[in-house]
Amino acid sequence: MKTWCLFGMKRPWKTQLPPLFLLYLLGAVRTQVNPGVCRYPLGMSGGLIQDEDISASSQWSESTAARYGRLDFEDGDGAWCPEITVEPDSLKEFLQIDLRSLHFITLVGTQGRHAGGMGNEFAQMYKIKYSRDGSRWISWRNRQGKQVIEGNRNAYDIVLKDLEPPIIARFVRFMPVIDHSMNVCMRVELYGCEWLDGLVSYNAPASQHTMLNDLQVYLNDSVYDGAVGYSMTEGLGQLTDGQSGLDDFTLSHVYNVWPGYDYVGWTNESFPNGYVEIMFEFDRTRNFTTMKVHCNNMFKWHVKTFQKVTCYFRSSESDWEPSPVSFSPVMDDVNPSARFVTVSLYNHMASAIKCQYYFSDVWMMFSEITFQSDTAMYNTTLAPPKTGPPTSTQPGDDPTHKVDDSNTRILIGCLVAIIFILVVIIVIILWRQVWQKMLEKASRRMLDDELTASLSIQSETFTYNNNNDPSSAPSEQESNSTYERIFPMGPDYQEPSRLIRKLPEFSQPTEEAASTSTATKSPPTNPSSQDGVPHYAEADIVNLQGVTGGNTYAVPALTMDLLSGKDVAVEEFPRKLLTFKEKLGEGQFGEVHLCEAEGMQDFMDADFSFDISEKQPVLVAVKMLRADANKNARNDFLKEIKIMSRLKDPNIIRLLAVCICSDPLCMITEYMENGDLNQFLSRHEPEGQIALLSNAPTVSYSNLLYMATQIASGMKYLSSLNFVHRDLATRNCLVGKNYTIKIADFGMSRNLYSGDYYRIQGRAVLPIRWMSWESILLGKFTTASDVWAFGVTLWETLTFCKEQPYSQLSDEQVIENTGEFFRDQKRQIYLPQPAMCPDPLYKLMLSCWRRNTKERPSFQEIHCILLECRV
Incomplete structure (x- = not known):
């Protein structure tokens, strides 16, 4: 599984933080997403999504405009309502949300309009369309190919639906579907987190299926949202859905679907060059550190991890760099478990990567490919967010643009001023903390024989072989709504270089210190034994x-x-x-x-x-x-x-x-x-x-x-x-x-x-x-x-x-x-x-x-x- 989403609710930062600080945060991000944790409300109910980012095909009146289609809100007449009665099989009416950047969306919520008992309109069913660029729209389908999502049964209840598979999109449309002519109104919310990997599409050979001991195994990318023919182009799918495959790909109980579902696989018989080539396109030029590929390794079925991978890099519209990166993982013929293979990309700058994965056996199967990267500072837009309609984005538009030279000096001056203000604020905060600690120490009676108490657990008492990264945890005060977070808190912890705590002297140092060992050869000692039977x-x-x-x-x-x-x-x-x-x-x-x-x-x-x-x-x-x-x-x-x-x-x-x-x-x-x-x-x-x-x-x-x-x-x-x-x-x-x-x-x-x-x-x-x-x-x-x-x-x-x-x-x-x-x-x-x-x-x-x-x-x-x- 992928690691947690580091910044689940970043939209407020875009309006509250200085541009330079925002660039710093973007440059520091290295992320993968975990669908089980990436379930933050994206701002319809909380007001983080601005009114100008919510649009619709039509509206019944000004009081039922798109901006009133916010989950659990009663503003206006209580919901978005289209101008005309929705007809069966008509998908002309929609409520659209612009998230301003790519997001990994795992859950949606809908509600009807009751307006304090004055209304009773709701959508019994709906479909979702999404887009990453504002021009190419994709219809969402679940893992069984069904598009229609069951909606509300009354105007009051909030209905939450998991999107399986999740979608990666900037624009999302809710399209009410009915089986008879009726009035509908909707309030909606999206849940997920920002898609910080930056991957917008991958192109790969069409995947294949096979027979294994009379068992039909399908290894196709069943949720790919691009074009599928002899190859898959301009889309995303199972390699980015956050779901790692099982060790045994023949099992299918995870989603009650066919064997091999979680994997995309190819056989070497179809590739005379001995490798599968996949090209990855990103939203902007990035500084790449690593690539992780989740591979199956059931060698008894002639499935192994790749023998070697060679990756080429390209920036903007330039040619592929002549010097690729190559990596050969250690082959494992003992442990059949699936595993992530990590490939170092040595901080190459690129907006596209082309990787050739070489076969080491008959079959090669991947379930996830993720990239860790830093956004290139010079390629990040500094312009304020666009306020026009979302459909104005053209596929040929460049999301990064050059700053007008005439304003360069003013921009630099502003950035320098912001830096100076941030430094002053940091110095004041640090000084206050130091001064407070000095006052606390002065108020305590410190003895010469100060006891240094450390975390004295022997390393063999608890050991664990899994690496983790630091992350932040939201406080309880930050969550005051039922739908602030649909999933329990993702785990977080830090790894300090020193774990020593200095405390005042114990009132009974000899007795307490005598029991610090967790494994001794002397007979058991019990401080409570003087009171009778040990408690x-x-x-x-x-x-x-x-x-x-x-x-x-x-x-x-x-x-x-x-x-x-x-x-x-x-x-x-x-x-x-x-x-x-x-x-x-x-x-x-x-x-x-x-x-x-x-x-x-x-x-x-x-x-x-x-x-x-x-x-x-x-x-x-x-x-x-x-x-x-x-x-x-x-x-x-x-x-x-x-x-x-x-x-x-x-x-x-x-x-x-x-x-x-x-x-x-x-x-x-x-x-x-x-x-x-x-x-x-x-x-x-x-x-x-x-x-x-x-x-x-x-x-x-x-x-x-x-x-x-x-x-x-x-x-x-x-x-x-x-x-x-x-x-x-x-x-x-x-x-x-x-x-x-x-x-x-x-x-x-x-x-x-x-x-x-x-x-x-x-x-x-x-x-x-x-x-x-x-x-x-x-x-x-x-x-x-x-x-x-x-x-x-x-x-x-x-x-x-x-x-x-x-x-x-x-x-x-x-x-x-x-x-x-x-x-x-x-x-x-x-x-x-x-x-x-x-x-x-x-x-x-x-x-x-x-x-x-x-x-x-x-x-x-x-x-x-x-x-x-x-x-």
Whole structure:
């Protein structure tokens, strides 16, 4: 999948920021889009799209003009209405929006006109046309070729429709469609983000289809919006739709379409030169850094990544440069997984790129090609936005024009003045920050023996092998509308070069510092032991380097010693009965796959049963250790099997069977049919008016409480064994039928949640937004720190996982906030009370976040409180 859209709502900047600063931002952008995250409202409902950018074929009156066709607005007579009654099969009437630049549009919303009960006009169906240049218009079709989109059934409700495939366009037209003569009115919104790749078309040979073991596989570009004949010209399609293909291209369950759907493929028999040539056209001259090509590598079907690629560059209308860039990736005959191949383009300046991809086997299949580039500064237009009608753009017009020489000096003078003003503002801001910090330091009593507390987690505790880039996160205050953002917050984090925090001296430095180690050889020490029976599992933890990069549970050394002498209490499962469905995630030492297991019922204990028939395959998760894993990883994998085999609780994922007689080593665990709780809740809404408007499925408050109670019950069981989870969050809770919850540990291995983990010096990663202050600053992981994480998990649940915890804070600020918890000067920031959270439940959350670990409730107490709340 592609990375997130960095700037989802950039239109305000165009009118509020100085031109030079805008050029700087444009020059700094390197982006790809992720359709799952790129779902920002583009400005019809928020007013960011100006009136002059909204036009229509006609209007009933001045009060129903195009500018009133804004979603959820009641200005004028409440909507855009065409002049005449719309007739069946007539597509003459349309509402048009000019976005001023190319945008990646993933979602549309429509609404009728009710005007406070005075109107009842709406469009039951509609079509969409779009254009990138204002002259060539393209009719949108879904993945099955259908053009008509179901609209509204009344004048009140907002109906949201995903565009699959998404479109890349500057101009968009909504065209009402009816089956009988009637009056229609529309209010609309577009959702997506700015298309910063700059790609406007690609030309490629027509793709092909084949027969594989009696299976018809179509590898055509089914959503290409250009001309298709012997070749594909002047369009965009599946190579830019944001959807990466599956590892196994023969599967078709993603969109319920034909096998090979996600891929565009060619066979070497049709190309005597041994390569496929694709030409890419861009909106302007750009400085290209890399190209990423998502390739299939199922070599058993004679499909491999390209052997070599040679790319030529052209600027404007000049000839192709004589010196191309060539790159040869390493061939992989071991791992059949699809992968992105990154090709360095060495900062070549070009407005067009022509690449020749050489075959390394019979077939070559691509699902995505993306470019990372900086906009060329000299080629960016400095003129104010055009205010004329959008159709005035001609295909021959040059979007970049030269500034009049007579105004050059005035322009330069203005830019210099703007630079000077920006420098002054920056200096003032920096000075205020420095002065404020000096005052804070002066007000504190600093001792000579200042303790330097660092993130003391050993890098082997949490590891992750996925690279990410910094990005920005919108604050909660920025979103005050139901439709401000249709998808939960995209993950964000930063990567500082230093991770050291200086804090005032501890009140009891010797006791606190003594417990900073997460793995020691001395007998367990417990600061609370002087009070009687230990209340929490403290240090002296055995670290297991698991498949996912960390360990499921931090196990006390004494418990591990007791387990080491016992045999594995699970049976060997025949590998041939496993059918791989998809890869759930991967870590440093292995992968996690979703599989179907046949005959699993025969391998189960008497106290365990599936809610399915005996002959039906069981959905399971398979943790697979890589065959080349080192000896320590193999030993830890076997220890993890021993631990998991002893865990038997209704709310903990069960180990069902193993495959350890041969490589790769596998452990087979339960998997719940509704996936993880984070994704489950983000697809639902609380019961109420918002759910009615969006037609979203709902979850009641009582069911939320029921799920939270199950999480507490599972953690109560773990704490009774002195096991510490370390990564409790909704992403690690799986959902089954009837809101059944089971705690797992797959979250860290999934790219989907990479932004929930904070990287330390390129290796270790921590889920800092769920971690207690003592875990972050001291490396102490106890049942008390799991209680802290439960409080955050409960907060996630009651907010329907619509945003990250502390979304208004950067990762650095989250870490700084833990320092405030330690100093305890009443300046720490707590997560806010969710809208549907009653006061007693919020008090429970706050008790989980108490500074003193001994004052936090136990999981037994939490479970009892939640049971009382359900009564």
